[in-house]
Amino acid sequence: MVDAVQTTKLLLTVSGGLEDFAEKQLKWCFHNIVDLHWHKGPSGSQLYLTFASNSTVKEVADAVNRLDFVEYVFLQIDCFPTHASKGCTLEKEFSLLLREVETATSSISKSALDMCETISDAIDATRGYDVGMGGLTGALLPTPESLVDYPLGTHKVAYDSLDVNTIYTIPSAAQSIVKTVKNHVYNQPNTHCDENKILWIDAGSGNGAFLNHLPDNSSIGVDTKPQSAKVQQMDYLSLDRSWLEKKFPDHEKLFVISNPPFSLSSRGDYTPIVQFINYTFDILRAEAMAVICPSKFARPRIWKALGLTADANLTGRFFLPKNAYYNPSNGKAVDIHSYCLIFESTRTNRKNDDEEAEASSPHASPHGVYVSSKRDKSIFPGLATLDLTKAIATGLDRAKVKLVPERKARHFIQGKLEPSSLELWWHVNPNQPCSVVNSSSIKVPKHSLGWLSLSCKPGVALAMSSAAMNKTKSDEKCHVAIDILSGEGTVSLEACRAVSNSFFLLSGDKSFERSLKTKEHMLKLRQSTKHPLLVDVVVWDANALPIREDVADAVFADLPFQGSTKNSHQEPVVGGDAEGWKKDVTRPVSYSDILRHACRVLKPKGRAALLSPDFKALRHAAGKYHWNSLWHSKSVNLGGLSGKLYLMERQEASTKDLSMWVTPTTTDLSDWILRIAQEACSSEVSEMLPLLSLKVNPVRSVTLGSTYFHEKKKANTHCYRIEFESQIRNIQAKELEKLIRKAIEPKLLDGLCLR
Structure with missing residues (x-):
C-alpha cells in the first residue's frame, strides 16, 4: 500500500x-x-x-x-x-x-x-x-473511402424545404458505407440469410443516398420531408410491421440503415438516435441496424443513460470517411467526426450476450x-x-x-x-x-452523459448559479433566486448546492412537460440528499413574468438560441416569428423581454447570470435596460456551440435632483411636483422610450430632500429628489428631467423659481 x-x-x-x-x-x-x-x-x-x-x-x-x-x-x-x-x-x-x-x-x-x-x-x-466509459464491444472495421469525386457545388436543394442543420451523405461515401455494412451483417452467424430474402429500410432517407445503393426490389426509403422521388413521405417511427409484411411478403428478415437526426437542439441531446434504434428492434423486430451517429454518442454510458433497448447488441463499428457529408443548401462539404454503429438483435441469445457483456465490462x-x-x-x-x-x-x-x-x-x-x-x-x-460525478443531475435517467436534455452542462450550470448567488460581501446572502427558463431543471438542481445558506428558489418554464420533469428531479434530489429544498416549480411565459418587482436576490437563465445569423443585433426567438406569436397564442422568447423582466424582479444590486451562444444579441438587449456588467467569460463550451456567460448587476433606480428658490412660508411641494412630473412623462414616454413598453409611469416618487437658507441671497431653497422606475437608465432619466423642468416652469407661483 x-x-x-x-x-x-x-x-x-x-x-x-x-x-x-x-x-x-x-x-x-x-x-x-x-x-x-x-x-x-x-x-x-x-x-x-x-x-x-x-x-x-x-x-x-x-x-x-x-x-x-x-x-x-x-x-x-x-x-x-x-x-x-x-x-x-x-x-x-x-x-x-x-x-x-x-x-x-x-x-x-x-x-x-x-x-x-x-x-x-x-x-x-x-x-x-x-x-x-466502458469500451465498445463490437468489432472495429476499417474506415471506408469515397470511391469517386463528387461535384458538390452543382447539387443544391431549395433551402426553404430543409430543416435547420440539414446535411446529406455524399453519394460516393454512401456507396462505400452500404458496401461495408452489407459485408459485415451478411457474415454474422445470427443474421446470415439469402440476400434475396432480406428487406432493407433506409430510415430518414432524405435524398436517398443509401437507398440508391440498396437492391431496388427489396428496399424502401422513408422520410418526413423526402428530397427524392424514390423516397416515400412517411415518418419512420410510425411504420408498421404488418404493413411491411403485406407489401413485401417474400422477405424473411428486416435490415435497417439510417442517418437519424443527430439532435433536436444543439446541446447534445441524442434522444432521436435511441428512439430510432429502439423502434427498429422493439416494434419492427428487425434483425440488424446500421446507424450513423456522432462519435460522442458511441459510448455505452450514453446508451444506458438514454435507455437503449436490451435487444440491441453492437457487433461492429467504423468511422465515416472524412468529409462524408455535404450541405444541400450551398453544396459545400461538411466534416463531422462520426461513427457507423452496427447493431444486431439479441432476442434469441440475450442471456449469453449479457454474460459476455458483463465479462467485457471495464x-x-x-x-x-x-x-x-x-x-x-x-x-x-x-x-x-x-x-x-x-x-x-x-x-x-x-x-x-x-x-x-x-x-x-x-x-x-x-x-x-x-x-x-x-x-x-x-x-x-x-x-x-x-463535473458529472459531483453534479446533482448525474443520475437523471434517459439523458446523454447524465445531463438534462435541452439544458447546459452541470459544470456550466453550477458556475452560473454560483456567480449569481455568491455576493462579494459575506453578509450579503441570497435568500430568493429565480430560474427564468428552467428547461428540465439542470440550473435549478445545481443552484441547490451553489450556496451553503437556505434560500427560496422559483423555477419556471413555458413547457408544462418540462416543468413536471423539473419537479420530479427536485423530489429525487430531496430524497437522495435530505436537502431542505424550498422550491416552487411553475409554468409561465418568460416574456411576462407574473412576479412583483424588487423581490429576487439572484436570477439565472440559459437563454434559447435559434440560428440568428443575418444581423449581429438580430435577437433570436423560439417558437415562430415576431408577428406569428399572436396567432399561435404562444409568444416566442425575446431577449429584450427577458432582460426587462429580470431587471424588474431583481432587487437593487441583485445579480443575473445569463448564458447564450448569441452574445451579441444578449449584449445589445442588455444595453436597453438598467444593467451594470460585472464580468463575462471569454468563451464557454456549450457542447458544440461557443457561448458566453454574462454576470450582470441591476443598478439602483436612477434619481435626479430638482432645486427651487422658495418663499419662507412655502411648504413641502412633493405631491404637486409628482403630479406634474407624471403628467409630463406619460404624454411623452411612448415616443421617447418605445423599447421599454412600460405599463406604469416612469416617475415613481418625489421627496423633499433638504431645505436651507442662502445667506448671501437671503432666500430659502428646497431640494427635491425625483426617483424613476428601476428600468429607466441614467441617460433616459436626464431626458425625462428636462421634460419635467419644462412642465413645471410655466406653473410656478410668485416667489418660486427653479435653480
Whole structure:
C-alpha cells in the first residue's frame, strides 16, 4: 500500500469558459500547490498542477473528488528525455526515436505505477459505475473511402424545404458505407440469410443516398420531408410491421440503415438516435441496424443513460470517411467526426450476450492497462500515432505491465511526446468526468452523459448559479433566486448546492412537460440528499413574468438560441416569428423581454447570470435596460456551440435632483411636483422610450430632500429628489428631467423659481 505521494504533477482538462472557477476551487482543494499554469483553448483548456510531497493518497483522492469544474484528471507517472526535435523528419530519425521511447518505458518505476493505481482505486471506491466509459464491444472495421469525386457545388436543394442543420451523405461515401455494412451483417452467424430474402429500410432517407445503393426490389426509403422521388413521405417511427409484411411478403428478415437526426437542439441531446434504434428492434423486430451517429454518442454510458433497448447488441463499428457529408443548401462539404454503429438483435441469445457483456465490462479485469499516445502533428508530421503507441506498449510489456484491450481495461496510460521528452500520464478518472460525478443531475435517467436534455452542462450550470448567488460581501446572502427558463431543471438542481445558506428558489418554464420533469428531479434530489429544498416549480411565459418587482436576490437563465445569423443585433426567438406569436397564442422568447423582466424582479444590486451562444444579441438587449456588467467569460463550451456567460448587476433606480428658490412660508411641494412630473412623462414616454413598453409611469416618487437658507441671497431653497422606475437608465432619466423642468416652469407661483 502506497501511503505517501512525492512531488507530483497533475494534468486536468477543463471545459472552455470555466477556467476561473476551476482555478479558484483547485486552490481550495489542494493546499500545497507548488506550480500552476494553463494551456488555454477556445473549447477547452489544460491545467498543469504541481503539488508538494507529504500528501497522502487519501488527501489526493479526496481533493480530486471535490472538483466540480474539471472533467478529467491525469497523474504523471514519469518523464523521459529524448533526442527528438522539430527537425526530426527522416524515417531513420523516427526509428531511433521509437527505440528511445521503447527503452525508456521499459525502465518505468513499479512504485510510480502502484501509486497511480492506489489513487485510482481510492477514487473509484467512492463512486458508482453507472455511467462508466466502458469500451465498445463490437468489432472495429476499417474506415471506408469515397470511391469517386463528387461535384458538390452543382447539387443544391431549395433551402426553404430543409430543416435547420440539414446535411446529406455524399453519394460516393454512401456507396462505400452500404458496401461495408452489407459485408459485415451478411457474415454474422445470427443474421446470415439469402440476400434475396432480406428487406432493407433506409430510415430518414432524405435524398436517398443509401437507398440508391440498396437492391431496388427489396428496399424502401422513408422520410418526413423526402428530397427524392424514390423516397416515400412517411415518418419512420410510425411504420408498421404488418404493413411491411403485406407489401413485401417474400422477405424473411428486416435490415435497417439510417442517418437519424443527430439532435433536436444543439446541446447534445441524442434522444432521436435511441428512439430510432429502439423502434427498429422493439416494434419492427428487425434483425440488424446500421446507424450513423456522432462519435460522442458511441459510448455505452450514453446508451444506458438514454435507455437503449436490451435487444440491441453492437457487433461492429467504423468511422465515416472524412468529409462524408455535404450541405444541400450551398453544396459545400461538411466534416463531422462520426461513427457507423452496427447493431444486431439479441432476442434469441440475450442471456449469453449479457454474460459476455458483463465479462467485457471495464471493471472485469482489475489490473489491466490500456495504452494510447498523442503527439503534435506539426512537430512530428511523419510519425504515425500507431507506431508511437506500439513502442510505448512494447516498453511497458517489458516492464511487466499487464496490457489489455480498451474494452477490458480498468486503467489507462497515455503517452505524450514533446519536442525533447516523453511524458507518461495515468488517467485517474476514466469512468466518469468530475463535473458529472459531483453534479446533482448525474443520475437523471434517459439523458446523454447524465445531463438534462435541452439544458447546459452541470459544470456550466453550477458556475452560473454560483456567480449569481455568491455576493462579494459575506453578509450579503441570497435568500430568493429565480430560474427564468428552467428547461428540465439542470440550473435549478445545481443552484441547490451553489450556496451553503437556505434560500427560496422559483423555477419556471413555458413547457408544462418540462416543468413536471423539473419537479420530479427536485423530489429525487430531496430524497437522495435530505436537502431542505424550498422550491416552487411553475409554468409561465418568460416574456411576462407574473412576479412583483424588487423581490429576487439572484436570477439565472440559459437563454434559447435559434440560428440568428443575418444581423449581429438580430435577437433570436423560439417558437415562430415576431408577428406569428399572436396567432399561435404562444409568444416566442425575446431577449429584450427577458432582460426587462429580470431587471424588474431583481432587487437593487441583485445579480443575473445569463448564458447564450448569441452574445451579441444578449449584449445589445442588455444595453436597453438598467444593467451594470460585472464580468463575462471569454468563451464557454456549450457542447458544440461557443457561448458566453454574462454576470450582470441591476443598478439602483436612477434619481435626479430638482432645486427651487422658495418663499419662507412655502411648504413641502412633493405631491404637486409628482403630479406634474407624471403628467409630463406619460404624454411623452411612448415616443421617447418605445423599447421599454412600460405599463406604469416612469416617475415613481418625489421627496423633499433638504431645505436651507442662502445667506448671501437671503432666500430659502428646497431640494427635491425625483426617483424613476428601476428600468429607466441614467441617460433616459436626464431626458425625462428636462421634460419635467419644462412642465413645471410655466406653473410656478410668485416667489418660486427653479435653480
